[in-house]
Amino acid sequence: MISVIILGAGNVATHLFRAFSESSQVSVKQWYNRNIKIIESFKNEVDITDDISQLFEADIYVLAVSDDAIAELSSQLPFENRLVVHTSGSVNPYDIDKKNRRGVFYPLQTFSKSVTVNFSKIPICLETLTKADYLLLKTLATSISNHTKRVNSDQRASLHLAAVFVNNFTNQLYRIAHEITEAKGAEFDMLKPLILETANKVQEVSPYKAQTGPAKRNDKKTIKKHLKLLDSKEYQAIYKLLTDSIQKTHGR
Amino acid sequence: MISVIILGAGNVATHLFRAFSESSQVSVKQWYNRNIKIIESFKNEVDITDDISQLFEADIYVLAVSDDAIAELSSQLPFENRLVVHTSGSVNPYDIDKKNRRGVFYPLQTFSKSVTVNFSKIPICLETLTKADYLLLKTLATSISNHTKRVNSDQRASLHLAAVFVNNFTNQLYRIAHEITEAKGAEFDMLKPLILETANKVQEVSPYKAQTGPAKRNDKKTIKKHLKLLDSKEYQAIYKLLTDSIQKTHGR
Numbered sequence: 001m002i003s004v005i006i007l008g009a010g011n012v013a014t015h016l017f018r019a020f021s022e023s024s025q026v027s028v029k030q031w032y033n034r035n036i037k038i039i040e041s042f043k044n045e046v047d048i049t050d051d052i053s054q055l056f057e058a059d060i061y062v063l064a065v066s067d068d069a070i071a072e073l074s075s076q077l078p079f080e081n082r083l084v085v086h087t088s089g090s091v092n093p094y095d096i097d098k099k100n101r102r103g104v105f106y107p108l109q110t111f112s113k114s115v116t117v118n119f120s121k122i123p124i125c126l127e128t129l130t131k132a133d134y135l136l137l138k139t140l141a142t143s144i145s146n147h148t149k150r151v152n153s154d155q156r157a158s159l160h161l162a163a164v165f166v167n168n169f170t171n172q173l174y175r176i177a178h179e180i181t182e183a184k185g186a187e188f189d190m191l192k193p194l195i196l197e198t199a200n201k202v203q204e205v206s207p208y209k210a211q212t213g214p215a216k217r218n219d220k221k222t223i224k225k226h227l228k229l230l231d232s233k234e235y236q237a238i239y240k241l242l243t244d245s246i247q248k249t250h251g252r
Numbered sequence: 253m254i255s256v257i258i259l260g261a262g263n264v265a266t267h268l269f270r271a272f273s274e275s276s277q278v279s280v281k282q283w284y285n286r287n288i289k290i291i292e293s294f295k296n297e298v299d300i301t302d303d304i305s306q307l308f309e310a311d312i313y314v315l316a317v318s319d320d321a322i323a324e325l326s327s328q329l330p331f332e333n334r335l336v337v338h339t340s341g342s343v344n345p346y347d348i349d350k351k352n353r354r355g356v357f358y359p360l361q362t363f364s365k366s367v368t369v370n371f372s373k374i375p376i377c378l379e380t381l382t383k384a385d386y387l388l389l390k391t392l393a394t395s396i397s398n399h400t401k402r403v404n405s406d407q408r409a410s411l412h413l414a415a416v417f418v419n420n421f422t423n424q425l426y427r428i429a430h431e432i433t434e435a436k437g438a439e440f441d442m443l444k445p446l447i448l449e450t451a452n453k454v455q456e457v458s459p460y461k462a463q464t465g466p467a468k469r470n471d472k473k474t475i476k477k478h479l480k481l482l483d484s485k486e487y488q489a490i491y492k493l494l495t496d497s498i499q500k501t502h503g504r
Binding site for chain 1: 319320342360361362363364367369373374375377399401403406407408409410411413414415416417418419420421422423424425426427428429430432433435436437438439440442443444445446447448449450451452453454455457458459460462463464465466467468471473474477478481482486489490491493494496497498500501
């Protein structure tokens with residue numbers, strides 16, 4: 001049984017609390033947040049506190065806080081030589097105060113408070129400074145996920161950057177599609193099967209092979225039509241830049 | 253029973269042939285292609301021809317050919333006053349030669365020859381010039397899909413344009429993510445659950461509500477880190493443009 005204490009109360013912290021609580025191999029001993037009101041509704045399930053001097057002893061402390069808060073919070077911890085990990089995609093483990101053993105526990109997924117997630121399919125990127133800590137952290141990760149992986153900070157930074165492309169930027173393309181269709185009284189809902197199929201296709205086939213459409217075919221007539229239909233200069237610029245990018249990739 | 257003749261042998265033609273053949277309400281009477289070799293392997297399932305003067309009589313002729321070929325092929329048809337439809341997202345029904353009754357049968361999906369598709373979930377956009385033809389075409393569409401919809405040419409053009417954003421452009425973002433991760437020895441595979449979750453989320457929640465990440469939070473430190481990590485000017489430009497777009501959408 002691995003004992004864990006969670007620090008922070010954002011989406012990652014909340015989803016991790018749920019996942020750890022459901023695992024028979026993990027005991028969440030305590031949940032800390034600066035503002036206790038946010039976690040008060042959990043007080044019947046776990047010991048909660050807003051007093052950092054009152055933290056219990058545990059095998060692993062998980063700092064699920066914003067990137068900027070990691071260094072300071074870690075320096076306030078009232079103990080030494082315990083395993084302290086953060087959950088950030090872009091912060092170095094060395095940002096954690098060196099009085100403790102340090103590591104990273106980064107779940108590669110988008111979390112919303114209202115949407116439940118199945119942790120078993122979420123890749124968790126692990127990094128520690130020693131092998132013994134790696135084994136301990138890996139045991140924690142495999143207790144909730146079937147996809148854990150040792151990832152160094154450079155690789156993690158590239159995954160975090162790539163995640164912005166496939167999640168935030170892709171979602172903005174969906175948003176633009178929403179605007180384009182609604183402007184003409186067409187239904188965004190009609191695009192939903194295509195959105196799913198596009199994501200499904202690259203589960204099996206590489207994005208390079210999966211590409212189709214006017215940019216790849218260099219269908220100038222359709223590209224011209226589309227640019228004319230877009231009355232926003234911003235959307236025209238996005239259309240041009242991504243069309244050029246596809247044509248570079250596919251050697252046009 | 254509706255009788256249909258398919259003209260063309262690309263991905264859409266092939267997938268439509270399969271779907272119509274499996275429907276008990278449709279009889280595919282003939283399949284025409286200029287180059288008969290491409291459809292020769294189907295000769296035991298359907299009458300095939302490369303001679304346009306030998307086309308049989310049928311209720312509906314489906315021109316599943318490239319946008320540029322629609323007008324010419326329709327003018328070569330050796331009959332009049334029959335229902336002839338094309339399958340294009342961006343071509344007007346009036347591009348079909350006026351000696352026949354005209355319409356559009358546009359399945360809103362991405363088709364690859366090797367990937368089987370479940371037509372029942374694919375939206376089919378229908379347009380005809382008369383009500384009687386609409387009822388006939390709708391019967392054909394509902395024989396293979398549960399999502400048929402009357403869509404005028406302006407709406408269809410906007411759906412086709414929006415499809416380029418959610419399919420081709422999104423796929424290019426996946427491609428860029430592939431390059432970014434592999435360049436650092438990280439695995440693109442680790443992004444696949446996130447890709448799926450991003451597409452799944454907007455099946456229920458609007459893309460506006462689904463947005464998260466550094467651009468929306470205006471997390472300047474992370475944005476700066478990411479731009480530094482991207483060594484390609486092209487990818488930096490895409491990152492900046494889509495970050496600006498997210499910030500405009502979310503009022504930053």
